[in-house]
Amino acid sequence: MKLSDFGFTLPEELLAEHPAENRDEARLMVLNRADRTIEHKMFKDVIDYFDEGDVMVLNNTKVFPARLFGNKEKTGARIEVFLLRELNEEQRLWDVLVDPARKIRIGNKLYFGEDDSLVAEVIDNTTSRGRTLRFLFDGTYAEFRDKLKELGETPLPKYIKREPEASDKERYQTIYAKNEGAVAAPTAGMHFSKHLLKRLEIKGVDLAELTLHVGLGTFNPVEVEDLSKHKMDSEELIIDQKAADIVNNAKSNKKRICAVGTTVMRGLESSVSSVGTLNPYEGWTHKFIFPPYDFSIADCMITNFHTPKSTLLMMASAFADPDFIKEAYKVAIKEKYNFYSYGDAMLII
Incomplete structure (x- = not known):
């Protein structure tokens, strides 16, 4: 696939300047890959798609005022x-x-x-x-x-034209952020509230954490038509033994493993063993995922709605199928979903 395959016209008013009033009340589009259906939900409904023993993998990086x-x-x-x-x-x-x-x-x-x-x-x-x-x-x-x-100030993405507000310090951060080092937030995770995490825990959904310090390279424009020539910036990645054990145990028990965000998906795919399990890792990754790509660890993903020709859109397309993502994005624009960092969410199962 080429860069031009990922272009589309995004109305400027759909770029979210502010987050949803409550974290877990952003809108959620659910894409079912098996039967090619699209559902419209609230983010807090995400719990309905997971059962006891399933795993959500979170990126616990913390944005610093860069x-x-x-x-x-x-x-x-x-x-x-x-x-x-x-x-x-x-x-x-x-x-x-x-x-x-x-x-x-x-x-x-x-x-x-x-x-x-x-x-x-x-x-x-x-x-x-x-x-x-x-x-x-x-x-x-x-x-x-x-x-x-x-x-320092909260490093809001450049597309947000307003000045940072006091609330951005808290909202441009996941509630489980703990390891400081990112200059941009892992935005899919910003939809989780404390209440929703507690409900997931009560339901028996396991949480595993990795750290991938998001750099600005995630948002660098792709400037080559041939995607195989694009180089991602390196970002620091830490996957400990505990996280690997939680993921591999769920995998062996045929449970659902959900990557919360493109950064988590890149992290997981950067440390796969020869038998398709997750290895602990500490180092750097410049993994770039675009279609076609065979995913080894996660079988579902939560992500936001991305901008045209972005590496994030390419990864979502690799995971859900490019034609299905194109269809979903047309629906998202028609239904006025909010895009980008402070925007709405998509669950791909």
């Missing part, structure tokens, strides 16, 4: 810095994106905070990821991270 605003030395020009990845804890080195990029050169200093309490120096201007900054900070590492949190 967007900083500073001023350039001498000119005072306002510069937006988006923290992508910590390179060296001791030296305070970070890969970042800067905007406007053309104004920044090696050796430039940037000042953050009303009292210029945080300073950074540009030390590399040539990385494919943007720039490398060294933060100049006298305190301990813990104090430095606290300072980043104090000055």
